[in-house]
Amino acid sequence: MPATAASAAVQRTPSPALRRFSWGVLAYFIAVILWGAVTRATGAGDGCGNHWPLCNGTVIQHSPSMDTLIEFTHRITSGISFFSVVGLMIWSFKATVRGHMARATSVASVAFTLVEAILGALLVKLGLTAQSHSPLRAPYLALHFTNTLLLIAALALTAHLLSRSEGYLRRTIRLVSPVGVALGLIVILAVGVTGSLAALGDTLFPATSLSEALQQDFSANSGWLVRWRWTHPTIAFLACIFLIWILVRAVQRSTHWDNRGLSAIVLVLLAAQYALGVFDVVLLAPLWLQVLHLLGADALWSALVVLTARLTLEPVETESELAG
Numbered sequence: 001m002p003a004t005a006a007s008a009a010v011q012r013t014p015s016p017a018l019r020r021f022s023w024g025v026l027a028y029f030i031a032v033i034l035w036g037a038v039t040r041a042t043g044a045g046d047g048c049g050n051h052w053p054l055c056n057g058t059v060i061q062h063s064p065s066m067d068t069l070i071e072f073t074h075r076i077t078s079g080i081s082f083f084s085v086v087g088l089m090i091w092s093f094k095a096t097v098r099g100h101m102a103r104a105t106s107v108a109s110v111a112f113t114l115v116e117a118i119l120g121a122l123l124v125k126l127g128l129t130a131q132s133h134s135p136l137r138a139p140y141l142a143l144h145f146t147n148t149l150l151l152i153a154a155l156a157l158t159a160h161l162l163s164r165s166e167g168y169l170r171r172t173i174r175l176v177s178p179v180g181v182a183l184g185l186i187v188i189l190a191v192g193v194t195g196s197l198a199a200l201g202d203t204l205f206p207a208t209s210l211s212e213a214l215q216q217d218f219s220a221n222s223g224w225l226v227r228w229r230w231t232h233p234t235i236a237f238l239a240c241i242f243l244i245w246i247l248v249r250a251v252q253r254s255t256h257w258d259n260r261g262l263s264a265i266v267l268v269l270l271a272a273q274y275a276l277g278v279f280d281v282v283l284l285a286p287l288w289l290q291v292l293h294l295l296g297a298d299a300l301w302s303a304l305v306v307l308t309a310r311l312t313l314e315p316v317e318t319e320s321e322l323a324g
Contacts, residue, residue: 014095014102014162021091022102022159025084029155030298032077033148037294039074041203041287045129047071052124053079078120085113085155092162099169101313102161105154112151119144133204138197138225145196149189149301156302160309167256167315176314177249184242188304191239192297194232199294201225202285210282233277243270243304250307257310266307269300 039045047067048055055061055072064072089106096102123129123144128137167173205226207213216222217229247267250259276293283289 014092018091018095019159019163022088022155022162025081025088026152026155026159026302028084029081029152030295030302032074032081033152033298034291034295035074035077037199037291038287039070040129041199041290042070043067043131043203044070045123046127048075048124050124050127052121078117082113082117085109088158092158096162097169099171100161101168101170101173102158105158105161109151109154109158112147112154115147116144116151119147131204133223138200141196141200142193145193146189149192152298152301153185153305156305157309160306167313172315173313174316176312178312180245181308181312184239184246185305185308187235187239187242188301191232191236192301194228194235195293195297197225198229198232199285199290201229202290207284210284213281213284236274236277240270246304246308246311249311253311256315259307259310262303262307262310266300266303269296269303272296273300 039047044067047065047069048071049057051057053075055068055075061068061072085106089110092100092102092106119140123140126134126136126140128134128140161168201223205216205223207216216226218227243266247263250263253259273293273296276289276296280289280293
C-alpha cells in the first residue's frame with residue numbers, strides 16, 4: 001500500500017465518538033426490546049387497535065388509555081431506533097476505508113431493523129397481540145425473536161469492529177473454527193426463542209401458584225405452549241456445553257486480546273441467567289422479573305457475540321504491516 005494510501009487509512013480510523021455512538025445504539029435497541037416485552041406482558045399490544053403506523057387511526061392521542069400509552073411509546077421508540085441505525089451505517093461508511101467489516105455489519109443492522117419493522121406491523125395487522133390465542137402467534141413470535149437476536153448480533157459486531165485497532169479489514173483476518181461457533185450460536189438462538197415462547201405461555205396461561213404451574217406443564221388439557229415450557233431450560237442446559245468450550249478457548253487464546261475480562265463477564269451473566277430462570281419459575285414470572293431476565297439474556301448474547309468474534313475473526317497481521 002502506498003504511503004499516501006496508508007496515511008489516508010489511518011486518518012479514516014473510526015473516531016472515539018463513532019465508537020461510543022455504536023455502543024449507544026446497541027444499548028438503545030436493547031431498551032426498545034425491553035419495552036416491547038413490557039408491551040407483550042401487559043397485554044397492551046392492541047393499545048393502538050389494528051392501525052399501523054398510525055395509532056387508533058390518528059397521530060395525536062386524545063385521552064389515551066394506559067394500553068395505548070404503552071403501545072404508542074413502543075412505536076415511537078422503535079421509529080427512533082430505525083433512524084439511529086441508519087445514521088450509524090452512514091457514519092460508518094464515511095469514517096472507514098473500503099473493506100472495513102463494520103460496513104457490512106452496519107448494512108445488516110439496517111436490514112434486520114427493516115425486517116423487525118415489517119414483522120411488527122404484521123403482528124398488529126394480523127391481530128397477534130394482547131390475549132390472542134391464534135395458532136399463528138407462537139411461530140410468528142419465534143420468527144420475530146430470532147430476527148431480534150440477529151439484529152442485536154449485527155449491532156454488537158458493528159460496535160466491536162469499529163473498536164478494533166487491528167483485524168477489521170476482510171483481507172487481514174482468518175476464520176477460526178467457524179462451523180463449531182456457528183452451530184453453538186444457533187443453539188443459543190434456540191435458547192432465546194424457546195424462552196420467548198415460554199414467556200408467551202406465562203402471559204396467556206398464568207398460574208396462581210407453583211403447584212398449579214407444574215400441573216399445567218404435565219396436564220394433557222394444557223396447550224402445547226405450556227406443555228413445552230420444559231424445552232427452554234433443557235436447551236439452556238445443553239447450551240452450556242458450547243459456552244464452556246468458548247470460555248476455555250477464550251482463556252487459552254489471548255494472542256490479540258486479553259479475553260479473561262470478557263470471559264468473566266460472560267460467566268457472571270450466565271450464572272445470573274440461571275438464577276433468574278429459577279426465580280422466574282418459583283415466583284410465577286412477574287413482569288419485572290421477565291424484563292430483568294430478558295435484559296440479562298440480551299447482555300449475555302451481546303457479550304457472547306463479541307467474544308466469539310474475537311476468537312473466530314482472528315487478525316493475521318496488522319494494517320500497519322500491510323501498509324509497510
